[in-house]
Amino acid sequence: MVLYGVAALAVCLLVGTLIGELLGVAVGVDANVGGVGFAMIMLVLVTHWLRGKGRFPEATAQGVLFWSAMYIPIVIAMAATQNVAKAVTGGPMAILAGLAALAAGAALVPAVARIGGTAEPLPPLTEHEKQEA
Template sequence: MVLYGVAALALCTLVGMVVGEVLAVVLGVDANVGGVGFAMIMLTLVTHWLRQKGKFPPASEQGVLFWSALYIPIVIAMAATQNVVKAVTGGPMALLAGVGAVVAGLALVPVLARIGEPGEPLPPMTAAEKQEA
């Protein structure tokens, strides 16, 4: 069952990369445009939909959780391959886009925090749970 989670991740990654490559061709850019981001959004939507349908058992989630723990190092490695110096010296557009994305993200935090109903707090940990942690 863990294999199904890894398969879902792999399929979403492949489709995301294809979408990123197609978008790069359409925009005339010589690089994948957001393939990993599209893959992660697709994975989130697909797994949510499968959970709602009851077709994504907890064992399959373990396969996705395993690779999601590696997501941040992968993104950092991919970002390290980009030529940041050339982008910054090429004009102010790269800096403007970066600052704009950060400002938009910060502005959306309060909006996203209001989505949904407040949840119930977790009960205090038992002695056995404290030993496991």
């Protein structure tokens, strides 16, 4: 059911938000630190685990796909609500955290690129598929 996919996303978002709030308390800021990111990582891990167990039907995947299409606008809306000017003037920690995240992301690109190996190219489209596109 599509509803199960949306429910899986909702549970991951709630747990990710809780983790983000706890991390914010741990580092001494009055904010959610990475809750949406934790939620998305959790969703990827949970869906991968469920697919491996054969308990992730196509209809459930459709519920997750629907919200994954909404992910970027949601993140942009959340980022727009944060007070970036205050974070930067509050000290160098915001800049250092951003630079550390940038460096870690850049360092992980080669490792992520090696995951999986090469795959066969997709077959050419049939006439029916060309008409639908």
